[in-house]
Amino acid sequence: MSDLKIAVVVGSTRPGRKGRAVAEWVLARAGGRPGARYELVDLLDFPLPLLDEPMSAKATGADGYTHDHTRAWAAKVAEYDGFVFVTPEYNHSLSGTLKNALDFLYEEWNNKAAAVVSYGAAGGVRAAEHLRGILSELQVAHVQQQLGFSAFTDFVDYRTPEAALAPTDIQRAFADTMFAQLETWAGALRSVRAAAATAAGPQDTERGDKRAEDTRRATPWAVMATFDVKEGCEEEWSRLVQDVIDEMRHEKTFISTSMCRRPDEPGKFLLFEVWADRAEFFATQVNREYRRPLMERLPELTRSPVVFDEWTEIRADHAVHVRR
Numbered sequence: 001m002s003d004l005k006i007a008v009v010v011g012s013t014r015p016g017r018k019g020r021a022v023a024e025w026v027l028a029r030a031g032g033r034p035g036a037r038y039e040l041v042d043l044l045d046f047p048l049p050l051l052d053e054p055m056s057a058k059a060t061g062a063d064g065y066t067h068d069h070t071r072a073w074a075a076k077v078a079e080y081d082g083f084v085f086v087t088p089e090y091n092h093s094l095s096g097t098l099k100n101a102l103d104f105l106y107e108e109w110n111n112k113a114a115a116v117v118s119y120g121a122a123g124g125v126r127a128a129e130h131l132r133g134i135l136s137e138l139q140v141a142h143v144q145q146q147l148g149f150s151a152f153t154d155f156v157d158y159r160t161p162e163a164a165l166a167p168t169d170i171q172r173a174f175a176d177t178m179f180a181q182l183e184t185w186a187g188a189l190r191s192v193r194a195a196a197a198t199a200a201g202p203q204d205t206e207r208g209d210k211r212a213e214d215t216r217r218a219t220p221w222a223v224m225a226t227f228d229v230k231e232g233c234e235e236e237w238s239r240l241v242q243d244v245i246d247e248m249r250h251e252k253t254f255i256s257t258s259m260c261r262r263p264d265e266p267g268k269f270l271l272f273e274v275w276a277d278r279a280e281f282f283a284t285q286v287n288r289e290y291r292r293p294l295m296e297r298l299p300e301l302t303r304s305p306v307v308f309d310e311w312t313e314i315r316a317d318h319a320v321h322v323r324r
């Protein structure tokens, strides 16, 4: 099972809304897919006022948020690699609630993937088109396949509180295509996010905060660790190292890693980690709790002390290596 996380966002909040039923159908249809874990995110659970931040999220970055409700929403959105936005059509556009929730944030959306599910008297297609324009501005890659449900033909008991979605076979098949496209792009965009954390991307140009400056200045830096692993301990060593990799690749300053074995000497391994900022690595990363199990076991698992070597990266076309 992939560790990609995708949020199915319920984009309407009014009493009597049908959005929750649509989102629940989407969630159930996506359930059990090996390509990602899907979760419901209901905007009712993140009550945001009309945008009340003094500066735009694009201008300040997350450091500029002044309200707890913004920080709570940002933390939730930051958890996900991709989104299925479930939006009604209100007056030929998406819901104001969803537009407002999108406007609150910027970098938490950037370089992620999304799919659009709309519904309404006419399938919500105009809402979907407006939503796609907004997603482009937020640097969200929106996949081709979308779903549009008619209030007249795709629901059972639409006018009652028990209204449920009743899609056709074709719509079910389209949903599976949509999930597949979304998972592919959500996975690919992880490495884009890692690279963007170091490169001075256009998304940073309006931002004057120190953190962005520091990131721009930082030279990608690498540490190479060579291990001489005892016979019979290779499997445990490999598992512990991969547990570290699975955690560290979510770090903002992480760029890439490579794990290699010397072909003619079975116990000789190499771990190459590339990070955005050497100082931050030594101040923060080396002390991460998730490194502890490996560090504690190393004296038992290796024949000789680990050799660490520092390098400075010359090319910046990073690729992230992940365990599948």
Ligand SMILES: Cc1cc2nc3c(=O)[nH]c(=O)nc-3n(C[C@H](O)[C@H](O)[C@H](O)COP(=O)(O)O)c2cc1C
Pocket (backbone or CB within 6 Å): 012, 013, 014, 016, 017, 018, 019, 020, 088, 089, 090, 091, 092, 093, 119, 120, 121, 122, 123, 124, 151
């Ligand atoms: C304020 C409002 C405006 C609407 N405008 C449209 C519209 O322009 N086109 C359309 O197809 N349906 C329109 N509808 C119908 C909604 O798409 C439909 O009621 C849908 O169930 C609303 O989503 P919700 O139940 O999750 O709030 C509108 C509904 C509301 C409440």
